[in-house]
Amino acid sequence: MIIFVTGGIVRVRIVQLILLLGLMSFSSCSCEREVFVRQSGALISVNPMALDFGDVPMGLSSTRTIEVLNLGQMPLKISDWVLVDEESVFSVELGVDQVGVSSSETISVTFSPTAIKEYQGTLTLNTDAENTKLTLIPLSGQGLPDSICGDCDEPPEDRCMSEYDLLVYDNVGACVEGECQYQASQIYCEFGCDPDTHRCKGDSGPIEESDAGGQTPLLPSDAGNGDSLWEPDESDAGVYIPEGDYVQEVQVGSQWTCVRWSTSDVECFGINKWGQLGLGWWDGMSEDSINPTPQPALIPSDRAVVAIETGNTSTTVTTESGDLYCWGGCPHRRPSNTQGQNKHTPEVVTGITSTRAAKTGWGHSCVIRDDGDLECWGSNWFGGLGTGDDLFPSNGGPVVVDGVSNVVKLAVGYHHTCALQDDGKLFCWGWNHRYQVATPMDDNEVCPNSDSYPCVLSPREIQGLDSDFIDVAAGVNNTCVITAADGKVYCWGDNQSGAIGNGVHQPFAREGEPIETEDLGQRAVKLSLGSTYALAIMADGSVKGWGQNSYGQLGNGSMTSPQNSPLAVVGLEGPVIQISAGVNHSCALLENRSVWCWGRNNYGQLGDGTSVDSASPVQVVFPE
Template sequence: MSQLLKRFFYTLPLVFIGCLGSMPGHAVESSVVSIAAGYDHTCALTTAGGVKCWGNNESGQLGNNSTTNSLKPVDVVGLASGVVAIAAGYRHTCALTTAGGVKCWGELYEPLHYNGVKHLTPVDMPDLTSGAVAIVTGGAYTCALTTTGGVKCWGVYSPLLATTPEVYVKDINSGMTAITAGFFHTCGLTTAGGVKCWGVNHDGQLGDNSSTEHLTPVDVTGLPSGAAAITAGWAHTCALTTAGGVKCWGDNFYGQLGDNSRTNSLKPVDVSGLASGVAAIAAGDEYTCALTTAGGVKCWGAKLVTIKGGPGSTNYSESFDEKDLTPVNVNGLSSGVAALAAGRKHACVLTTAGGVKCWGLNDFGQLGDNTNTNRLAPMDVIGLSGGVTSGPVAAPASPLTGLWWNQNESGWGMSITQRDSMAFLAWYTYDSIGKPTWFVISSCPLVGSGCTGDLYSVVGGTPLGVPWNGSGKVVTKVGTGSVAFSDNNTGTLNYSVNGVNGTKQITRQMFATGSVQPSVNYSALWWNENESGWGLAITQQYGMIFATMYTYDASGNPVWYVASSCPLSGNSCAGDLYQVTGGSAPTVTWNDAAKVVTKVGTVNFTFQNSSAGTLTYTINGVSGSKVISRQLF
């Protein structure tokens, strides 16, 4: 199930693909950037933007123009490129294209065909050839998140019971940043970090402290804010909090809520032992899994397979005694995992090397290891185990995250944060009269050796030191931007800003050295979740932090400050804060002599953990403090 996570600076949706991007010149060459697990089939999105699927194909859900099951990956017809996200359902699969369109295949429910029609190859969804930023699949329905933050659903089991995506789900025209689909219920993540759900509710899976069905969204009790991601199983739902913890609600017969009980809950309960340290979550039918910040995987609830009959036996049984009521480590997956996906009774992970491993029930070949043998531990998917090319150093988990600049134009820069195969670019530069301004590309999906996305400007925000008023900000699309990387340290920025095109060579800025990297790296986007309109880009190299603060001046105009030298001492750092004015606009020739660097105050960061901290500042004589958290996008 694909997921969309919360946004950083402002309310613009962006796709979370949940995977690792590839770069030329890496020692480890990724073949896959995203995975999706359906009822009993699995699919992968490749670095070229193509789709491969395997497992059950009786309804054409593999998309290879047949109904023959496949024990290993096969290419989806017509989708060798151009795809940025995938979702797998009960008997169908869907893909989100680079144009924002949706294509689906398998057993689809369309106008005048309420019993479903099989499509053995992808077909365009009516009225959704553009404008979508994320997709999820439930039992026999599909939902799309639109560029306006609205939700469209279609299929006979959708809450709207619509058969084409012609109408928004009632009461959701905007305000959503992510969606997830269970078998008969759907949930959305709001811009405030709250969760709303609708649909079937017999086990409390809507989380509104009732078991009443709702065709319109209802608030999940106790989660008006603080959620960063959501996932839905058959009849239970879970949320990842901004603190890195996990809360679940709904059916708990198999212990899938992880609270060390088998009691259903009509509202969220904490998962035992997971108050922090979680980066992503995925829910299967009657189990749940979490990806830790260390790259390991823990699961709880129904065990995916029960093997009886001794060594070598492949007999499958569904034993009510085979369950874990609290999270347990998955064998062989203590580190090295970039993303995970959960199907009915099988699960898969994407490794940081770009390979795919699966385990669990394998009756239709959904594990992709060219057998029908059930697996208690993760096995490599045939042809998707990653590969090795020339080069001395393996790529890090997020190779593009860092501070980028043009070394001949010292006065502007770009903070790139990569999370799996999605990049967020914050470009701090100058307007036509040399006044500091900033642009962001909030959704830049990595395909091949680069990414392309829309470029936005945000004005009208509240300056630091004044109570936040997010209603004043105005978000304007000013153009497009793309980056193409030659390797982990060099690339090219191409842009179009207000109709003016340009190109800049960029390199990774190295500002610190050392012999040993600290155990915790705070490099990330950071924000205050209640003040969606400003933020921080923190880049850490060894024991030094370079922080760029994107905010507003007294008139509500965008401004940026930098702490170029903030040495870490324990879990905190302190440094001087600077403003740089007089630089040249990106659309004119750079004039280095015109820029003026002025110290405007000081800044201090104190981190409670890798996902939460406090910003304390003094800027032009005004002091303040903000709670900040790592932004998961």
């Protein structure tokens, strides 16, 4: 038997000897037969054939995968795909356009509900498969409230939202009499979520999801990275100082914004679920209100405010005397690592030494004291306080961080902290699940009292760059710096959504060494990190951004996401002197002292009088 293969046809030539029987003798002949066997083309199969995300709280995202199998004898080509999704709550990531013979590829689909309702969608794959050209995959999911009210002694149970997503509820304060309010958040489990125990598998513990198409509410808005380049001083040559009252500072919270005026007044707008606007009331468990107009916070009139800072659920101001006032879900009101209480009007933070600067993350705050030492307080989950352990401080108040001194810059992330000393050295500590505190030195760097999650309990110097730093910024799972020598930006940590800015992004990617951000074109002078994206002020006063852009938070005029390399923010009418980045929206203070914001606007956090998202900057409208 001789076999020839040509294209998609297999030709088999069989040489047979046929014996012919006669009555008296045998005769034989040699005969040739050509048998044509058609080789099958590509054959597609998908698993599962329908994707149901189940219940997902608003503001969170769940990512699941679809396996595309090729059961045929030729490569399967995926020429196109179409997502039918009227509510824009589903997103698709497909990294290949071909599936090899007897191979499979995966499609990632993310569900990010924005309302309490049932959602439906359809993903259609257009391929050259012989069995079907169009493969339809139904998508469905149910949006749930992002916070619930329940028994203070019996919190809601954690549960697996998907194979790798763990849903947890944090106690954020009182709800109604006798009950507590629980805020939903999600954790990404590196080795999967165990559906039997509803916990992350493996010793390395959970990794918080930072890119599943968009959002996570557990975010330090700017983590202390929105300071002005300079404070206005009439002695500064060439500095524009407007006549009358003007804005001196803007800070972005997770879904709200605050500005500080030259009169020391502070005005805020956006969500008020935890009382973070400082208006004397809060939304609580009722329907979240939309507050698109700046309103004055109720700060005592005899206190001159010199700085503002926004965290995940709280707003803090520093007064001229060095005192701190906080409102919302303030870290100083946390009686343990996980519990907190809300304050709807400004309250003095007691026990703090006179301070030069304050920064707030998800559940902890830090200040630079007048002597350059560092004090931190609040939750010590994952060692964010730098005390050498992950226990809640026995005194319940501020603790001095050993190992750092003469601190000039401070950045506070989700559960990690970084301090820049006057000698240009940078130290970081806290949660290290995405290497936001740099590559682990050994396998023993875990939090013994935080379910053995990866963390660094004491300040560690960041190595790998032959330069001092002039700025540092921290996001949820990232850290970035600007080098003093050449103004370059280097980032490390999570890179699932391109937040490092090196031209690539990959699922589950994390970088433990500083990686240079590419294509900036000139020196960077100031940084601000959001949840999964970054902004930088350039030497000419322009702004560039990179990373997640689902709601236009990069301000480049589009909502294409992710953006793996820096792109310019468009439409700003003048040089920028300060920026601040949040979960999904950003703001800038221009040299002419106008304030511009862009990105998500579902609670009026852009301050333009609407609740419409914007991929390019819109000017904040202040009441006359």
